[in-house]
Amino acid sequence: MQRATLKNLQTFILLSIFTFSLFFLDRSNLLYYPKYGVTYLLNPLQKIILDTKNSLVFELSILGKVRYLNLENRALKEQLFQIENDLVEFKDIQKENEALKKQFDYDLNAKELLPAQVISQGEEFIIDKGSSSGIEKDQVVILQNTLVGKIENVYPNSSTVSLPSTTNSEISAEVLSEGRGPQGLVFGRFGNELLLDKILAEESLEVGDLVVTLGEEKIYPKGLIIGKVDKVLDSKGEPFKSAVLKPLIDYDQISTVFVVPRIN
Numbered sequence: 001m002q003r004a005t006l007k008n009l010q011t012f013i014l015l016s017i018f019t020f021s022l023f024f025l026d027r028s029n030l031l032y033y034p035k036y037g038v039t040y041l042l043n044p045l046q047k048i049i050l051d052t053k054n055s056l057v058f059e060l061s062i063l064g065k066v067r068y069l070n071l072e073n074r075a076l077k078e079q080l081f082q083i084e085n086d087l088v089e090f091k092d093i094q095k096e097n098e099a100l101k102k103q104f105d106y107d108l109n110a111k112e113l114l115p116a117q118v119i120s121q122g123e124e125f126i127i128d129k130g131s132s133s134g135i136e137k138d139q140v141v142i143l144q145n146t147l148v149g150k151i152e153n154v155y156p157n158s159s160t161v162s163l164p165s166t167t168n169s170e171i172s173a174e175v176l177s178e179g180r181g182p183q184g185l186v187f188g189r190f191g192n193e194l195l196l197d198k199i200l201a202e203e204s205l206e207v208g209d210l211v212v213t214l215g216e217e218k219i220y221p222k223g224l225i226i227g228k229v230d231k232v233l234d235s236k237g238e239p240f241k242s243a244v245l246k247p248l249i250d251y252d253q254i255s256t257v258f259v260v261p262r263i264n
Contacts, residue, residue: 113258116141116159121252123192125149125161129259135159138219140260146249147171147213147224148257163251164226165192172214173226175205183214186226186245194227194245201241205232211245221260 114133120126129135131154141148141161152162164171169188173196175181182203187195199205209229215222227245235241 112261113142116257116259118254118257119158121254124152124163124166125251125254125257127159127161127257127259128157130155130157130159132156135259136262139262140220140224141257142224142260143249143254143257145223145225146247147220147226148249148251148254150219151259161257163192164188164247165194171220171226172216173211174214175199175203175229176210176212177204184240184242186211194247195242196229196245197240197242199241199243201235201239203241205229205241205243207232 114129114135116127116129118125119128125141125148127141135151135154137151137154139151141150147164149161149163149166151159153160162169164186166188169186171186172183173186174183175196182199182205184196184198187197189195196205196211207229211226211228213220213222213224213226225248227247229243230246231244233242233244
């Protein structure tokens with residue numbers, strides 16, 4: 001215990017002497033040159049450390065700004081995406097409203113019609129309404145006073161629509177005239193063509209005549225336009241004559257259609 005105390009005392013005395021000596025030398029300017037030399041040697045190292053620190057601070061600042069700009073850019077992209085979606089939805093609603101306004105000009109009770117969006121086109125249409133909206137097979141699909149087709153297959157949230165040009169399609173029809181017009185059948189033909197057939201040979205049939213539904217099937221309402229006569233086919237010596245029909249609507253441009261309630 002005494003040895004440890006003596007050792008600590010010796011250490012304290014030596015440190016005191018060393019501190020006093022440094023103080024004395026510094027006050028006497030005897031340490032000026034050693035201090036200057038050490039400072040001279042350390043200055044480049046201090047400059048390197050300072051430059052590195054400044055560079056690191058600058059790079060961290062740039063990284064922070066880049067991260068902020070990336071976050072802001074992502075937020076702006078999300079806002080733009082939402083705006084574009086809203087715009088598309090607005091345009092779809094606008095088209096549906098315009099179609100609905102035109103549909104009110106037709107004789108059918110437009111309030112009972114169900115508007116639907118066409119989501120796929122081809123030999124048949126696919127619309128965005130199905131059994132969950134009350135759609136049933138064989139309901140008629142129209143646009144204004146023109147026949148588009150009838151419901152063929154029904155799914156919960158979509159339905160397929162067969163067009164009058166479908167190969168197995170057969171619709172009783174009448175040629176519009178001042179009195180009772182010639183009556184016949186409209187068949188779908190390969191290549192999306194329409195053929196008006198079974199018109200008595202002695203009856204009048206000219207290019208440009210409008211052909212409408214006769215309504216005998218109890219499926220199609222009477223008076224829906226199917227198309228107009230584009231070409232009368234030669235049928236000399238035959239009891240019936242026929243004609244090629246041209247639809248009045250461009251099926252590729254249809255975006256909104258209307259499903260007609262069942263005919264009781």
